């Protein structure tokens with residue numbers, strides 16, 4: 374396993390980290406098995422979030438006795454100092470630790486981006502927590518390029534997490550800027566939220582970019598760990614066959630692929646547009662039909678609620694045929 378320094382934090386981390394979203398689908402004991410395998414494979418970076426329901430809790434259980442071997446990162450959607458202070462304490466409690474290495478502001482939109490840095494904003498609590506020794510470093514996670522552009526210029530930002538994969542390369546120049554400015558770049562969504570099924574090619578593509586400090590594929594099965602470690606550890610240049618595969622993936626997902634940037638919001642009918650497409654992708658492209666069905670049935674608004682006003686399409690920077698895609702989701706799930 375290759376190790377890198379995570380920008381200004383100075384933390385030495387494995388090039389592949391562990392994305393803690395999918396463990397919501399397993400249990401605490403299963404998470405413990407994964408942690409033991411990560412340790413054996415030399416993976417030392419773990420990412421989770423307050424928003425990932427039981428993820429922090431499972432990790433807290435799984436890391437008992439081995440916590441010191443890992444660099445632990447989490448994040449919160451809190452936007453005020455008061456809410457962030459509470460979330461930091463809650464993360465410490467759920468993770469069963471007295472110290473979190475990296476705490477991130479989780480995906481603020483344009484309005485929140487300013488609010489978190491204003492007096493009384495979340496950043497205040499993060500700085501206080503760092504002074505109190507509860508956390509080590511402060512980062513931010515984003516989905517929009519314009520906010521990435523701003524974040525890279527902010528002196529308090531030690532790490533930035535942003536989507537980067539074969540079909541989402543919109544952040545590439547800014548990722549290079551992170552390297553120039555010694556900001557650790559954490560690559561999220563390496564498989565484009567599950568849209569890319571060839572994990573090896575997807576991870577090889579990311580590892581070929583020297584400006585990516587760490588990539589954090591979500592994993593819930595032990596076999597995925599070995600496969601992903603092998604892909605990241607292979608430092609040979611991309612072969613012609615791999616380049617062809619990358620092109621094939623781009624052609625397949627092409628223009629009708631939702632990047633989950635949420636510029637299309639708000640929907641006139643209250644539909645969570647990107648969530649519908651994400652779940653539909655899991656259902657149609659992967660063997661996660663039952664899981665996708667359950668998530669879809671739990672949505673308050675379904676694709677069938679679309680009134681075909683078309684407002685979302687005027688906002689989508691990728692010109693996606695959202696109404697047509699809603700119709701498709703409605704046919705897939707029957708409502």
Ligand code: SF4
Pocket residue numbers: 630631632633634635636637638646647688689690691692693695
């Ligand atoms: S439909 Fe378009 S605007 Fe909406 S989340 Fe997807 S890519 Fe972004």
Ligand code: SF4
Pocket residue numbers: 639640641642643644646678679680681682683684685686695696699
């Ligand atoms: S076209 Fe459908 S999905 Fe788009 S904003 Fe209107 S109701 Fe929402």
